Amino acid sequence: MNLNQLYYFRELAEQRQYTKAADSLFISQPTLSVSIKQLEKELHCKLFKHSGRYVELTKYGRIFYNTVVSSLTTLDNGKRKLKQTINQDKGNIHIAGIPTTIGTLLPKLVASYQQIVDTSPHFIYHDNPSYQICKGIENGWYDLGICSFVPEFKNFTYIPFYTEDIVAIVSEKNELAQINEITPEELRGESLITYSQKIQIGKDVTNALLSIASDLNITNRMHDELAIAGQVLTNNIIGIVADTIYLDGFDIHKIKLDIPKNTRTVYLVYDPERYLSPEILDFIDFLNSEKSNINKYNSKANSI
Known part of the structure; x- marks a missing residue:
């Protein structure tokens, strides 16, 4: 039994398909199949049974899986700590x-x-x-x-x-470029663009806005201030962003937005x-x- 066999076994148990497991491990399917058979031979039991296109752990496989996961987790944590300590010692x-x-x-x-x-x-x-x-x-x-x-x-x-302050940004040609402060309620009916909710700032800004005005029309989402500011200028919509240095290169007007100061911490x-x-x-x-x-x-x- 070697470490590769244990990693292969864990991946197959979690993916439940030889093809997917082999792809995740960057090995061929025959290599994975041979490795599992060798492991089963050494342990004197069947670890997997076929169920249509998938495989499932047998009773013995489930017992072995718990041990393998615990052991590999401990080993991986030890390797990470060792690497971190070596880096720090350097x-x-x-x-x-x-x-x-x-x-x-x-x-x-x-x-x-x-x-x-x-x-x-x-x-x-x-x-x-x-x-x-x-x-x-x-x-x-x-x-x-x-x-x-x-x-x-x-x-x-x-x-x-x-x-970081969260501000509304508009093109200098937008009619809102004449004002310096605005509330989320006053943005009702406007087309808004802000951060993707796949990133934390997107979740935080969206929650802050919708907790004040739940019917806001957020029509698009991007990952950073550069992309949002570009959309604001191209489509003449209103962006809701953190006031960062990334905005300095754009000919936009910033409007103070009345939301909690700690929205972006x-x-x-x-x-x-x-x-x-x-x-x-x-x-x-x-x-x-x-x-x-x-x-x-x-x-x-x-x-x-």
Whole structure:
């Protein structure tokens, strides 16, 4: 019995089809079939039975599956912790952030940190949406994250870091370009575009809007401010976005939107169950100490 056989067995048990399991494992179907037969021969029992186009675990297979899943999970966690510790011992800190943070805020914070410490770790940046950041922390790919709160990872430590204003944006030719403040109720009947609900900011903004005016007409959704602003100019509709530096390149008018200030809160995130080196803990302390000074790292107040 070897590790590959155990991974193959788990994948087949979960996919329930040789073809799908083989594709997921990037091996041929005959290779998977031979591996399972060898495993069954060694264990002196049948692990799978055929059910039409699918396979199902036998009684013996179910017993073995629970053991395999538990063992591989423990092994995978150990490998992730080992990799993380090796990276930290090399003086590396992997930090992931939402794109606006990685592109503007974080490099300035790191530069300030490096000016006050004798020896600085080597920072490796990764940009991702919030869910992928948290998934990366869970998998041991990243040490720290700067992103939204993600409910699927509520066991993480989330430290409120900064907020971004949510604004309505319109073309300078739009009749709403004459006003500077608006409420969600006043947007009834308008065609709106905001973030995709596949990302956390999209969920947060949509919930904030619809909790105030449940009948708003959100006709389209995009993944970032660049795409939304482009649609606003092309189709003369109203965008609902975070007021980030990405908007600076567009000839648009911003309107203050009357929704809760904390609708868009960005957090410093880490897994409290994972080992954090003294260097990482020191950097976390530094970031905490700088929360009240975030605006000085940005080109304008409340913009990241």
